[in-house]
Amino acid sequence: MGKTLFDKIWDAHVAHQVEGGIDVLYIDRHFIHEVTSPQAFDGLRQRGIPVFRTERTVATADHNVPTRGQHLPIQEELSRFQVDKLTENCEAFGIRLYGLGHPYQGIVHVIGPELGLTQPGMTIVCGDSHTSTHGAFGCIAFGIGTSQVEQVFATQCLLQKKPKRMRITVDGQLQPGVLSKDIILYIISQLSASGGTGHFVEYAGSAIRSLSMEARMTICNMSIEMGARGGLIAPDEKAIEYVRGREFAPEGAAFEEAAAYWKTLYSDEDAHFDQEYFFRAEDIEPMVTYGTNPGMGMGISQSIPEPPATGNSNTFLKSLNYMGLKPGQKLEGQPVNYVFIGSCTNSRIEDLRIAAAFVKGKQKADNVNVMVVPGSKQVEKQAREEGLDQVFREAGFDFREPGCSACLGMNEDKVPNGEYCVSTSNRNFEGRQGPGARTILASPLMAAATAIAGKIVDVREVLDV
């Protein structure tokens, strides 16, 4: 029987097999950031051991950084301490760091692909669940805990049981105004926030293949939101051309040799998947979430469903109560005072271009605060070169410096208690964007349209086509 894309990559990285079906999986690339690494470095100190393969780990500061005044010392003491600790640890252990102020600094899942550190066929881990983003290149990329960060430091390997394989095929053509963010929110709404647990997902089908690399990253990024360990897409010419010429990509003959191997990375026709799902691109509308997990999403024309007849309706009602919403309600027309365009899901140059193209020549509604936070210094620079910062500023949007920002309520960028925020990020959990904040996940286009209208709109009705 043939092999899946996932099996081809996994099997090439098994350094050793332990009795009882556990693999010692070799890790090609390890990304670290300030929040989930300090205890792992301390573990090495306690054991008196070095980082085994320093060249395979790359660090950046993203979660805790302010998104303005980055040339100044970080105001918040604990954040400053954690970021300083990262610098200190990277120096002590010989790890390459793109810290604050460095032209390559940015959200870890934005800079990896941007620098060509992410390449097809690799195994990639990071102490961050959205590591699944890198799967867009045909990588096995997944989030790990801090104990595992220490394991990778110490041995460049992890003990892993091979997950099951799932394939999600989306065929057909997207409607105008529907983006890759809508595809993944739609899939999660169909499969639930736990529908992918225990699996690695391969995304396939004509609708997926038609997407740009950056749009594919948005899809793979949110694999974890249905519980999957990761998601991946077979590398094609688009993936190969995206990597070519980037800072850490192989060069010349070495690149051609690598690319020849990358072209062998696809699921064989007779490969077996433990689980398969099929969706039609035409069925997907612009999506919004109405609850407190990413599985609670719906098309913009739809109404919030009634509590489930079976299972725990209390959890469902608790969630709607937190959101201040009711079954049967529509979200179109819902007033919103905060809009966030950013995060590892939607902060790349294409996301900013999509938002800017819609916003150009328009003004934000008076009631709305809008933050646009580029994913990296390089994205920020590109946006400035293209004049996108100007477009945003003229519309009354706040164009910031790169970081995780208001995605996770950890740094200074937060949404106030009780306020709705239409956000291009990945999680609508209670308090995710700040205590009491009410997050509505959507695409960058829906977010931009909300900012202009001051309320949630069906972007299809306001697009110039």
Place this chain on the structure above:
Amino acid sequence: MEKFQKLRSAAVPLPIEEVDTDQIIPARFLKATTREGFGDNLFRDWRYEPNGAPREGFILNNPIYGGQILVAGRNFGCGSSREHAAWALHDYGFRVVVSSFFADIFRGNALNNGLLPLQVPESFLQDIFSAIESDPKTEFLVDLEAQQFTILATSQSTGFDIDPYKKMCMLNGYDDIDFLLSLRDKIEAFEHSRDW
């Protein structure tokens, strides 16, 4: 890592599904650079008012309930990979979390910290909630060696799955990292065998 073999304890019921790691420990409390002290902020926003006063009605603030076992609804630990969630539960004093379904990364993180994620069938989970409802002090027995979980009052028992390797680690207090370090020769040999 602490050894875990058997535990007899009352349990704290949290009959909510999809408890994500942002609820277990919100991101703004992840700024510490050590593993200790996260228990103080366990379930912070469910447990405390914004002014720091305990929220009435949250289960951890109710002195009737106690013990080293937390019993929660399905898909416990979804969301962020933060190991701080496992540290916070352990630091607070929990040694076992019982649910009908666990998110993958949380399960792994718990096992790496001597916190047993114990998965039971949904109907059994409801029986546990009922047992606690009729007597908040009712005790349970977790026997890792035998892979059995028992409601002592009714003698209802269920088996549970655990990876044999992780079971051995928990019973003996071993870390993955010790084991991986012992394989360094094999890892180096693998590196040499690769052509890229």
